[in-house]
Amino acid sequence: xxMEKKAWQKILxxxxxxxxxxxxxxEDILPQDIAEKITELEPEEQRKVFGLLNDxxxxxxxxxxxxxxxxxxxxxMDDKKSAAILHHMPSDDIADLLGGLENPxxxxxxxxxxxxxxxxxxxxxxxxxxxxxxLMTTEFxxxxxxxxxxxxxxxxxxxxxxxxTVYYLYTVDEDDRLVGVTSLRELIASSDEExxxxxxxxxxxxxxxxxDQEEVANIVQKYDLLALPVxxxxxxxxxxxxxDDIMDVIEEETTEDIYHLVGTSEREGKSLVHAGVLATSKxxxxxxxxxLLGGLISGFVIDSYEDTLANVIALASFIPVIMDMGxxxxxxxxxxxxxxVATGEIxxxxxxxxxxxxxxxxxxxxxVCGVSVAGAAALWQANPMLGLVVGLAMFCTVALAATIxxxxxxxxxxxxxxxxxxxxxxxxxxxxxxGLMIYFYIAMTFMEYL
Amino acid sequence: xxMEKKAWQKILxxxxxxxxxxxxxxEDILPQDIAEKITELEPEEQRKVFGLLNDxxxxxxxxxxxxxxxxxxxxxMDDKKSAAILHHMPSDDIADLLGGLENPxxxxxxxxxxxxxxxxxxxxxxxxxxxxxxLMTTEFxxxxxxxxxxxxxxxxxxxxxxxxTVYYLYTVDEDDRLVGVTSLRELIASSDEExxxxxxxxxxxxxxxxxDQEEVANIVQKYDLLALPVxxxxxxxxxxxxxDDIMDVIEEETTEDIYHLVGTSEREGKSLVHAGVLATSKxxxxxxxxxLLGGLISGFVIDSYEDTLANVIALASFIPVIMDMGxxxxxxxxxxxxxxVATGEIxxxxxxxxxxxxxxxxxxxxxVCGVSVAGAAALWQANPMLGLVVGLAMFCTVALAATIxxxxxxxxxxxxxxxxxxxxxxxxxxxxxxGLMIYFYIAMTFMEYL
Numbered sequence: 036x037x038m039e040k041k042a043w044q045k046i047l048x049x050x051x052x053x054x055x056x057x058x059x060x061x062e063d064i065l066p067q068d069i070a071e072k073i074t075e076l077e078p079e080e081q082r083k084v085f086g087l088l089n090d091x092x093x094x095x096x097x098x099x100x101x102x103x104x105x106x107x108x109x110x111x112m113d114d115k116k117s118a119a120i121l122h123h124m125p126s127d128d129i130a131d132l133l134g135g136l137e138n139p140x141x142x143x144x145x146x147x148x149x150x151x152x153x154x155x156x157x158x159x160x161x162x163x164x165x166x167x168x169x170l171m172t173t174e175f176x177x178x179x180x181x182x183x184x185x186x187x188x189x190x191x192x193x194x195x196x197x198x199x200t201v202y203y204l205y206t207v208d209e210d211d212r213l214v215g216v217t218s219l220r221e222l223i224a225s226s227d228e229e230x231x232x233x234x235x236x237x238x239x240x241x242x243x244x245x246x247d248q249e250e251v252a253n254i255v256q257k258y259d260l261l262a263l264p265v266x267x268x269x270x271x272x273x274x275x276x277x278x279d280d281i282m283d284v285i286e287e288e289t290t291e292d293i294y295h296l297v298g299t300s301e302r303e304g305k306s307l308v309h310a311g312v313l314a315t316s317k318x319x320x321x322x323x324x325x326x327l328l329g330g331l332i333s334g335f336v337i338d339s340y341e342d343t344l345a346n347v348i349a350l351a352s353f354i355p356v357i358m359d360m361g362x363x364x365x366x367x368x369x370x371x372x373x374x375x376v377a378t379g380e381i382x383x384x385x386x387x388x389x390x391x392x393x394x395x396x397x398x399x400x401x402x403v404c405g406v407s408v409a410g411a412a413a414l415w416q417a418n419p420m421l422g423l424v425v426g427l428a429m430f431c432t433v434a435l436a437a438t439i440x441x442x443x444x445x446x447x448x449x450x451x452x453x454x455x456x457x458x459x460x461x462x463x464x465x466x467x468x469x470g471l472m473i474y475f476y477i478a479m480t481f482m483e484y485l
Numbered sequence: 486x487x488m489e490k491k492a493w494q495k496i497l498x499x500x501x502x503x504x505x506x507x508x509x510x511x512e513d514i515l516p517q518d519i520a521e522k523i524t525e526l527e528p529e530e531q532r533k534v535f536g537l538l539n540d541x542x543x544x545x546x547x548x549x550x551x552x553x554x555x556x557x558x559x560x561x562m563d564d565k566k567s568a569a570i571l572h573h574m575p576s577d578d579i580a581d582l583l584g585g586l587e588n589p590x591x592x593x594x595x596x597x598x599x600x601x602x603x604x605x606x607x608x609x610x611x612x613x614x615x616x617x618x619x620l621m622t623t624e625f626x627x628x629x630x631x632x633x634x635x636x637x638x639x640x641x642x643x644x645x646x647x648x649x650t651v652y653y654l655y656t657v658d659e660d661d662r663l664v665g666v667t668s669l670r671e672l673i674a675s676s677d678e679e680x681x682x683x684x685x686x687x688x689x690x691x692x693x694x695x696x697d698q699e700e701v702a703n704i705v706q707k708y709d710l711l712a713l714p715v716x717x718x719x720x721x722x723x724x725x726x727x728x729d730d731i732m733d734v735i736e737e738e739t740t741e742d743i744y745h746l747v748g749t750s751e752r753e754g755k756s757l758v759h760a761g762v763l764a765t766s767k768x769x770x771x772x773x774x775x776x777l778l779g780g781l782i783s784g785f786v787i788d789s790y791e792d793t794l795a796n797v798i799a800l801a802s803f804i805p806v807i808m809d810m811g812x813x814x815x816x817x818x819x820x821x822x823x824x825x826v827a828t829g830e831i832x833x834x835x836x837x838x839x840x841x842x843x844x845x846x847x848x849x850x851x852x853v854c855g856v857s858v859a860g861a862a863a864l865w866q867a868n869p870m871l872g873l874v875v876g877l878a879m880f881c882t883v884a885l886a887a888t889i890x891x892x893x894x895x896x897x898x899x900x901x902x903x904x905x906x907x908x909x910x911x912x913x914x915x916x917x918x919x920g921l922m923i924y925f926y927i928a929m930t931f932m933e934y935l
Binding site for chain 1: 514515517524525551638641642645646651652669670671673674688690706707708709711728729731732735736739740742743744746747748749756757758759762763765766769770772773774776777779780781783784785787788791794795798799801802803804805806807808809810812813814816817820821824825828829830831832834839842843845846849850853854857858861865883913917921
């Protein structure tokens with residue numbers, strides 16, 4: 036979907052000439068496409084392009100860039116110019132952008148901004164970025180209950196260009212407390228003389244500004260909303276969170292879940308991609324150290340069967356395949372289960388039913404893998420009994436790994452701990468230790484035939 | 486967020502009495518909440534509740550249930566009643582629901598449905614469920630270019646209750662080809678006498694019905710759309726995909742990505758949670774067999790150093806920790822990289838820059854893990870030289886695993902293969918083999934001091 040070189044040069048030409056009949060270049064090209072192109076340019080060129088844009092165009096395009104790109108561009112720009120561009124952005128985007136800059140730069144930009152903008156933005160900056168308050172914008176539309184449909188529609192016509200969304204009209208009482216909501220769809224389907232108080236829904240969904248963004252995303256997704264109002268402790272309407280921001284939250288939360296699967300933490304809700312070398316190492320090392328301990332415990336198991344191993348040194352050759360397979364089956368089981376719980380496909384009442392199903396799956400996969408590896412081992416080492424030992428150990432390891440892979444997350448859920456965070460390291464260590472114990476125990480049992 | 490027992494009993498009471506002043510029970514309680522409650526009930530109770538609802542209410546609630554729950558409820562219902570309920574659902578939801586039923590049941594329900602409903606739904610059923618055509622609904626709003634704002638608004642007032650979304654008005658020519666789009670926001674901000682042809686955007690984004698749902702989701706997400714029109718090969722407008730369906734697609738695609746991480750395939754875009762025991766085994770076994778081969782290759786490495794191992798049997802005790810750590814670091818690196826590419830945080834031009842950063846991270850983590858395990862090994866086996874060997878091998882393995890973990894996905898991307906699908910098994914096998922080779926090579930080198 037990247038813009039072709041020719042199309043881009045045409046845009047630059049338009050911007051340079053600023054033909055009076057064509058100053059509205061952004062009406063025909065979507066700002067997202069220009070933003071995408073800009074990320075591919077060198078810093079020097081980026082500055083040139085922004086020099087050609089007027090403040091409103093620059094705001095539109097800046098709003099579509101990743102926070103790190105925004106910080107680059109704003110840092111290289113004159114503070115007065117930055118403030119003028121920010122004036123055209125919605126308050127939540129301004130807050131996000133300033134949140135990514137160094138503090139002295141923020142202070143110096145705030146000095147040049149309109150007083151009302153500063154008040155709105157500093158109001159937003161006090162909420163954590165991953166809370167409802169951190170996500171919301173203050174550009175919402177609210178009326179009193181007594182407003183007539185006709186009045187609301189004509190006022191909407193004026194507000195439409197600057198509001199973040201016009202698709203929900205909120206109704207507030209004298210103290211700005213949220214009392215109802217009317218969708219634009221309901222508004223246009225109503226007759227002119229009705230009041231908002233008559234047509235509004237009174238059981239309006241809202242969230243407190245302190246609520247975590249994951250919960251906000253869940254509500255928007257569950258109820259198929261285009262926007263969700265944010266209120267303070269007194270139910271006073273503070274802002275709205277819109278569905279486009281929610282899609283970004285879902286992406287961010289998914290990254291977090293995927294990171295947890297491999298035992299990596301994020302840095303304050305940010306991905307590791309743009310983190311420095313030391314910060315990345317710090318985020319990844321804790322689980323590695325836990326796993327290092329787990330690996331040493333597995334070593335103890337081997338150590339305690341040293342005599343068995345010394346007698347039949349060929350047993351060592353099958354340690355990797357037993358460990359790998361136990362690990363893979365265990366992480367398959369725990370991953371499918373944890374994801375199923377996260378998406379609501381596995382309800383609490385169905386957890387144990389799912390557990391028994393996965394146990395059966397483990398038995399089937401264990402049989403297939405056991406027979407395969409038994410044959411391979413028997414042929415390779417020209418020792419059918421060794422094949423039997425390895426195959427039997429493989430069957431038990433795979434079947435047990437599937438069981439452990441679902442049982443441990445269930446255990447954590449019952450304890451009230453998020454299984455995504457904790458199941459990984461435990462599953463790894465427990466399946467390694469049990470797999471190796473089974474293997475050497477079976478080998479020891481059959482020792483005289485090996 | 487589950488409904489309290491008391492609230493639920495109140496709803497049931499209302500439904501039973503059907504007080505004439507309160508037949509509009511669903512205006513105050515959201516259908517999603519009733520749907521959630523219904524999934525917790527036993528089949529017998531579910532039937533009772535649906536018996537109390539009128540067709541329109543039943544349609545609203547049915548639309549919010551998971552496909553497997555829908556199939557349960559519809560299968561137990563009289564076909565005529567089912568058809569009457571489906572009449573009140575949007576065409577995409579009907580198609581999805583019928584797609585989850587056995588064919589004879591579908592045929593028998595279709596017999597009782599309105600002719601127009603049947604035509605629309607069978608039209609949709611011919612598209613794969615994971616294509617734009619499979620996602621779209623036919624309940625969109627389209628006008629001709631000559632329609633005036635005033636006319637469009639008054640027509641919208643009539644259409645609002647039945648259209649899937651009223652927030653975009655599409656403009657079509659004589660042959661129903663898509664030529665423009667006007668948002669409801671732009672419509673209400675325009676004056677009554679303007680025509681849609683004057684105010685519409687002509688560079689309207691659209692997708693062909695055959696396009697994969699992942700691409701549809703990417704476009705909706707990138708351009709912050711509430712709906713995206715779907716056209717056929719002649720640009721004829723067929724339907725629209727709405728943002729609430731896109732959020733479900735994102736969830737589904739994420740599940741797919743997460744499954745790929747652990748080498749599990751989905752069944753035709755469905756998660757494994759509701760698949761049978763055999764189907765689940767079949768989806769999970771292929772990668773397990775690949776890994777089994779990988780594990781055997783690692784075994785060959787150990788086998789070829791049998792003499793070294795037989796001399797210092799204590800070396801075997803550190804095989805697990807070397808393998809585990811290489812595996813963890815490798816999957817951390819490849820997962821963070823593959824996710825970064827998927828979300829667009831790592832652009833093609835930055836791949837190698839990221840690779841070098843991750844190499845440095847690998848060196849730091851390798852140093853920390855190497856020193857830790859060297860100390861542990863030296864103390865445990867009371868053999869400082871063995872500690873040195875294990876520590877040195879750990880450093881090399883971790884540093885190399887980080888390098889391989891990003892290099893292999895880069896290699897697959899350059900080949901044009903989705904790295905999410907393929908990187909896992911390769912990273913596992915290569916890091917195992919190299920880790921063990923390094924370990925035994927270092928051990929052999931220092932053999933005389935051990």
